[in-house]
Amino acid sequence: ExxxxxxxxHSVIEKGQTVTLRCDPISGHDNLYWYRRVMxxxxxxxxxxxxxxxxxxxxxxxxxxxxxxxxxxxxxLKVQPAELEDSGVYFCASSxxxxxxxxGPGTRLTVT
Amino acid sequence: AQTVTxxxxxxxxxEAETVTLSCTYDxxxxxxYLFWYKQPPSRQMILVIRQEAYKQQNATENRFSVxxxxxxxSFSLKISDSQLGDAAMYFCAYRGTSGTYKYIFGTGTxxxxxx
Numbered sequence: 001e002x003x004x005x006x007x008x009x010h011s012v013i014e015k016g017q018t019v020t021l022r023c024d025p026i027s028g029h030d031n032l033y034w035y036r037r038v039m040x041x042x043x044x045x046x047x048x049x050x051x052x053x054x055x056x057x058x059x060x061x062x063x064x065x066x067x068x069x070x071x072x073x074x075x076x077l078k079v080q081p082a083e084l085e086d087s088g089v090y091f092c093a094s095s096x097x098x099x100x101x102x103x104g105p106g107t108r109l110t111v112t
Numbered sequence: 113a114q115t116v117t118x119x120x121x122x123x124x125x126x127e128a129e130t131v132t133l134s135c136t137y138d139x140x141x142x143x144x145y146l147f148w149y150k151q152p153p154s155r156q157m158i159l160v161i162r163q164e165a166y167k168q169q170n171a172t173e174n175r176f177s178v179x180x181x182x183x184x185x186s187f188s189l190k191i192s193d194s195q196l197g198d199a200a201m202y203f204c205a206y207r208g209t210s211g212t213y214k215y216i217f218g219t220g221t222x223x224x225x226x227x
Binding site (some may be wrong): 003004031033035040041042043044045048055056059091093095098100101103104105106 | 116147149154155156157158159162203211212213214215216217218219220
């Protein structure tokens with residue numbers, strides 16, 4: 001069984017540019033979560049999808065962040081325009097039930 | 113709001129020795145789950161061990177065990193017979209039993225295993 005995959009693994013962009021991160025959850029997992037870790041700090045929740053619906057987006061920093069989940073399959077997280085403080089590692093996780101979340105390897109975003 | 117604290121940014125252990133990683137949390141909920149996740153360098157996080165708050169018995173998975181003290185809100189991870197492959201970042205996480213079941217993480221502890 002394939003795990004959660006994320007693309008790209010690393011992205012370096014300039015302030016003001018746009019970046020789109022992608023997450024492919026484990027097949028059949030209805031729940032998809034996005035988290036972010038800023039260097040040296042805790043991993044923080046961003047939002048939660050159940051299938052294609054946003055269940056909780058209370059962790060989204062501001063309206064420069066837009067998350068979508070097409071047809072309840074893969075998800076994208078777009079940052080537009082990117083700011084320096086958006087740098088960090090973005091993790092995606094999926095779960096079939098609410099028991100355990102399976103994490104992807106993360107996308108390291110560097111905004112210069 | 114719930115919080116998770118890992119007070120040890122970095123720990124070292126000699127191969128074959130035992131090490132304990134600390135985690136404390138704060139919550140007003142009576143039922144919840146606690147997790148330890150391991151993230152090896154450049155690899156994804158994997159679940160090490162899980163503890164349900166309603167269970168008094170401490171969870172154990174092979175060389176990994178927890179010391180769960182509900183009243184003290186403490187959830188430490190003990191790694192016995194440490195191996196080089198245990199070197200990783202370890203995250204403690206809390207999950208409630210209502211709402212979206214999002215995880216609340218600590219800042220992580222980097223474990224180094226010395227040969």
